[in-house]
Structure formats: C-alpha cells, structure tokens
Amino acid sequence: MTQQNIQALTIAGHDSDGSAGMPADLHAFFADGVYGHGILTAAVAGNSYDITAQQVMPPAFIAEQFHQLARDFTIGATKTGMLANDDVINVVANNYDEQIFGPLVVDPVIITKHGAMLLAQSAYERFREQIIPLATVITPNFYEAEKLAELTIANRLDQLTAARQLQKLGAQNVIIKGAHSDTNQDTVDDLVLLKNGDHFWLSKPHIKTNRLNGTGDTFSAIIAAELAKGQDVANAVRLAKNAVYAAIAAPLTVGHQFGPINHWAAQVELGKEAKHNA
Numbered sequence: 001m002t003q004q005n006i007q008a009l010t011i012a013g014h015d016s017d018g019s020a021g022m023p024a025d026l027h028a029f030f031a032d033g034v035y036g037h038g039i040l041t042a043a044v045a046g047n048s049y050d051i052t053a054q055q056v057m058p059p060a061f062i063a064e065q066f067h068q069l070a071r072d073f074t075i076g077a078t079k080t081g082m083l084a085n086d087d088v089i090n091v092v093a094n095n096y097d098e099q100i101f102g103p104l105v106v107d108p109v110i111i112t113k114h115g116a117m118l119l120a121q122s123a124y125e126r127f128r129e130q131i132i133p134l135a136t137v138i139t140p141n142f143y144e145a146e147k148l149a150e151l152t153i154a155n156r157l158d159q160l161t162a163a164r165q166l167q168k169l170g171a172q173n174v175i176i177k178g179a180h181s182d183t184n185q186d187t188v189d190d191l192v193l194l195k196n197g198d199h200f201w202l203s204k205p206h207i208k209t210n211r212l213n214g215t216g217d218t219f220s221a222i223i224a225a226e227l228a229k230g231q232d233v234a235n236a237v238r239l240a241k242n243a244v245y246a247a248i249a250a251p252l253t254v255g256h257q258f259g260p261i262n263h264w265a266a267q268v269e270l271g272k273e274a275k276h277n278a
C-alpha cells in the first residue's frame with residue numbers, strides 16, 4: 001500500500017544546537033506525520049547558553065532553493081522562521097507563491113531566548129510590508145507583537161488590539177502567544193483572532209522551566225503541518241498548543257541552560273489526538 005505523503009516546508013535558519021530554527025521545525029513536522037522540506041535562510045552558531053555568530057545565506061542561493069522545490073514537490077503548507085534582514089525578506093516575498101507552496105504560517109522570529117537578535121531592526125518595516133500580507137496565520141509572542149504592531153501590550157485588551165492591528169497589516173489569522181506577558185503567571189493564555197473577526201483564548205498551566213527552546217518554532221510548524229493535512233486554522237492551533245504543552249511538560253536533559261523541548265512527547269500527544277478524532 002502506498003502511504004499518502006503530506007509535505008510541508010520551512011523557510012528558516014539552522015541553529016547548531018538542534019533545539020530551535022529549522023531543526024525544531026523538521027522534528028515537529030516528523031512528530032506530526034508530515035514530510036518536511038527546508039529552505040535555509042541563515043545559520044547560527046550556538047549552544048544552550050548562547051548564540052555567538054550568524055551567517056545569512058546569499059539571496060540567489062535562497063531563490064535557487066525555491067526553484068528546485070517548486071520543480072518537484074507537492075507542498076501542502078509552508079512556515080517562515082528566521083528571515084534575518086531586508087535581502088532575505090525580499091527574496092522570500094518574491095519567490096513564495098501560495099499556489100505552489102500552500103498557505104503560509106509566519107513565525108516572526110525577532111529575538112531568541114538567549115537574547116540573540118535574528119531580525120535586524122532596520123528590517124521591521126519591510127517585514128510588515130512584504131511578509132505580513134502573505135500570512136494565512138501569524139504567530140508572534142508578546143515582544144514580537146509589540147514590535148510589529150507598534151503598541152505596548154499590558155493586558156488582554158491590548159493583546160486583542162495588537163492582533164487586530166496585525167490583521168489590518170494583512171495577516172488573515174493572528175495568534176498572540178501569552179508566555180512572555182508575566183513570568184509569575186499561573187497560566188499561559190494565547191489569543192487566537194480568526195479572519196472572520198471571532199476570537200478565543202487557549203489556556204494551559206504555566207510550566208516553570210528553562211527548557212523552552214524551540215517552543216515557538218514547534219508551535220508554528222505544527223500549525224503548518226495541520227494546514228497541510230487540510231485542518232482548519234482553529235483546530236490546527238488547538239492541536240499545536242496541546243502538543244507544545246506536552247513537549248514542555250516532559251523535559252529532555254540536553255544542554256545546561258536553555259534546553260530543548262521534547263518532540264517525542266509532542267508526537268505521542270498528536271498521535272492521541274489523531275486517534276481520538278478518527
């Protein structure tokens with residue numbers, strides 16, 4: 001029997017420590033039963049303590065990766081991660097085509113948990129103009145939402161106002177993740193604003209741990225994987241939230257400081273959900 005091979009694509013940077021960026025996206029695609037392709041935008045040198053160096057890929061090389069994938073594969077959905085600077089944003093915006101690469105989940109990677117800046121501040125405007133309008137779903141954390149919406153977020157109402165602002169900039173569905181709002185919080189409340197204007201909150205207990213590297217990447221990659229399978233946005237986000245929670249709750253002892261999350265635990269959770277929904 002031939003298996004139906006659903007495919008998704010990540011356009012992202014490689015992180016040498018394996019916890020975040022493209023490695024996390026590909027782990028997440030695998031955990032969700034989707035075959036993963038990757039267009040490399042950049043690479044960072046780092047470990048669980050720090051990121052010490054970055055290299056951005058030449059735009060022509062990024063364009064060539066798009067051309068080669070487009071010639072061969074049937075891709076159901078795509079996500080973006082580290083886009084680094086104006087040149088990368090430009091080449092991604094010029095080469096992404098929804099007809100070929102499916103709906104786009106934009107994870108606006110700006111700063112890592114170690115404090116490394118992965119998007120130049122000078123590129124925020126181009127990101128707003130060229131990337132946000134392509135987004136079927138955008139998944140900023142608090143910090144990223146504040147920067148892109150140019151607002152301060154102090155409470156749930158501000159979170160909703162920022163989400164509406166991102167919709168005005170052209171993103172269809174907006175999720176503003178709540179993990180950074182208050183480190184003493186009991187729950188992590190993510191806001192989901194759908195394209196029809198409805199909104200709801202997804203809430204889970206706040207887990208106190210440093211082993212959170214790759215949460216945002218994994219969350220957005222699972223949303224993309226689920227869209228590739230034909231799932232609607234609201235269900236894709238619910239599944240991603242549950243899977244990331246399971247991956248944080250079962251920590252791995254890899255690295256000494258900002259460790260990775262556990263994609264095997266995410267895989268088990270996604271398997272349970274798939275069985276339940278079958």
Ligand SMILES: Nc1ncnc2c1ncn2[C@@H]1O[C@H](COP(=O)(O)OP(=O)(O)O)[C@@H](O)[C@H]1O
Pocket residue numbers: 140141142177178179180188189190204205206207208209212214215216217219241244245248
């Ligand atoms: N400490 C935590 N406890 C529970 N859930 C968390 C925690 N940190 C992040 N999450 C969840 O992980 C997902 C990714 O969010 P987040 O870590 O904010 O992304 P980013 O890596 O972009 O900052 C969200 O659903 C968020 O609610």
Ligand SMILES: Cc1ncc(COP(=O)(O)OP(=O)(O)O)c(N)n1
Pocket residue numbers: 012013014015020021022024042043044081082109111112113114118212213214215216217218
């Ligand atoms: C290449 C690369 N891309 C993204 C990240 C993100 O880092 P971090 O914020 O720590 O992780 P997420 O939880 O947002 O996935 C990275 N470190 N490297």
